[in-house]
Amino acid sequence: MERKHRMECKKGENKEKCTCPNDTCPRHSICCECVEYHRSGGNLPMCFRNAGIKG
Numbered sequence: 001m002e003r004k005h006r007m008e009c010k011k012g013e014n015k016e017k018c019t020c021p022n023d024t025c026p027r028h029s030i031c032c033e034c035v036e037y038h039r040s041g042g043n044l045p046m047c048f049r050n051a052g053i054k055g
Helices: 011-017 031-040 046-050
Strands: none
């Protein structure tokens, strides 16, 4: 999948707010990769689950 527009990654800012309990995950605080990974498996990342969003 080719992305036409690429945003600047705000990993530093995301790290402070990331609710994922798995700090060793290679996608931790890299939201775009995390969401893509979980959605490809039919799941929601922890931040969506904590917000009460249903998948």
